[in-house]
């Protein structure tokens with residue numbers, strides 16, 4: 409009998425699960441209330457990285473002096489930028505829709521919710537429709553977290569979602585939150601010429617990251633004239649009396665005024681009004697759905713994946729969870745299936761320089777007393793970095809001193825997000841530093857720093 413698989417949410421977790429399960433022979437229905445591709449296409453990965461790429465083009469153009477060219481004045485065309493983002497978003501969403509339909513996935517436009525442990529209702533433009541399922545996946549994503557001390561107004565006090573598509577570029581902006589999203593927004597707005605202040609609640613941007621990596625970014629921010637308010641926790645945001653600005657006040661008495669403020673303090677899961685209680689699915693006090701290593705919830709035929717699972721909030725992780733869910737639903741986990749290991753997920757921060765890492769971090773190895781070998785090679789040693797007129801950054805590889813097995817690594821510098829793939833494959837496949845060092849890579853290329861770090 410064909411497995412009836414119903415998915416609520418069409419972000420990366422939902423659409424990858426749908427594609428794989430359909431390929432494996434399931435009868436798949438995906439319910440999506442907004443855009444196929446999810447928040448990842450609509451608000452997060454695609455628009456933010458498109459704007460960052462434009463910002464990067466500005467800063468690279470400003471730096472062409474060192475390449476034997478003359479600098480030029482650059483005008484930002486906000487309408488052009490908006491159309492570019494819309495075009496990429498629409499193309500990505502139509503590609504995803506086309507792929508799903510070609511696999512025979514039925515896409516239902518509407519809001520999904522559970523009516524019981526085997527029934528989902530979709531409330532859409534064509535009215536209410538009921539679906540019986542053998543297995544269901546809930547992957548409804550997350551939204552920006554809004555604390556009680558702040559009321560975003562969509563005009564001057566903004567969440568990250570209010571920044572897309574761009575309508576105006578702030579003259580000055582205060583970013584609250586110095587995690588991945590916060591620092592990417594600092595980089596983006598400063599590239600577009602805004603005067604930026606970053607409120608950093610600890611003594612380091614990117615709390616929890618390798619301090620050596622964070623220090624490179626702090627230095628770059630200072631070079632760009634970004635004001636860092638270290639050790640300050642924002643406690644209120646209010647519009648100025650003339651309504652033209654925003655004052656962000658901090659717990660240590662400091663305050664900063666700018667034309668706009670952006671909140672980047674994390675996300676909250678979309679698990680309300682889904683009827684999870686009717687299906688018997690538990691959520692924790694933060695609203696996240698607990699899952700086991702196969703993404704199964706406390707109800708054996710209901711899975712959860714993506715941001716609502718409270719694991720790493722990354723599109724890449726959501727997609728891989730979706731794939732593993734499809735394999736489990738179709739019984740493949742008993743054969744060729746490899747468990748998902750969140751500790752081996754690569755991630756990147758799209759600032760300038762780019763930052764990427766994977767696997768074991770140096771600080772974690774030291775705190776657990778694990779013996780490691782750390783090798784670090786600056787990009788400045790490669791011919792390609794000089795050709796690129798950008799010698800900033802380094803490659804760091806962490807390996808087991810006894811076996812040479814690659815355990816992790818970090819890369820700071822141009823194309824770090826691409827280059828980390830080599831270390832990620834080595835970590836996932838259990839390759840040794842010799843495997844990496846003996847791979848014949850391209851010359852001249854930044855990857856030569858990788859081979860040297862593996863020596």
Ligand SMILES: Cc1cc2nc3c(=O)[nH]c(=O)nc-3n(C[C@H](O)[C@H](O)[C@H](O)COP(=O)(O)OP(=O)(O)OC[C@H]3O[C@@H](n4cnc5c(N)ncnc54)[C@H](O)[C@@H]3O)c2cc1C
Pocket residue numbers: 416417418419420421422439440441442443444445446447448449451452453454456457518519520521547548549550568589678682713714715716720721722723724725726
């Ligand atoms: C500013 C920003 C930038 C980011 N950049 C990156 C990046 O560069 N790389 C990266 O890997 N990650 C990035 N992320 C994280 C990434 O966007 C998320 O981890 C990813 O979108 C999670 O995927 P998901 O499938 O869980 O949910 P989502 O992408 O949020 O999709 C969930 C979908 O479910 C739908 N939905 C919700 N409720 C219902 C319902 N009741 N019925 C029907 N449909 C429903 C929503 O409309 C949505 O389409 C970024 C996040 C932010 C905030």
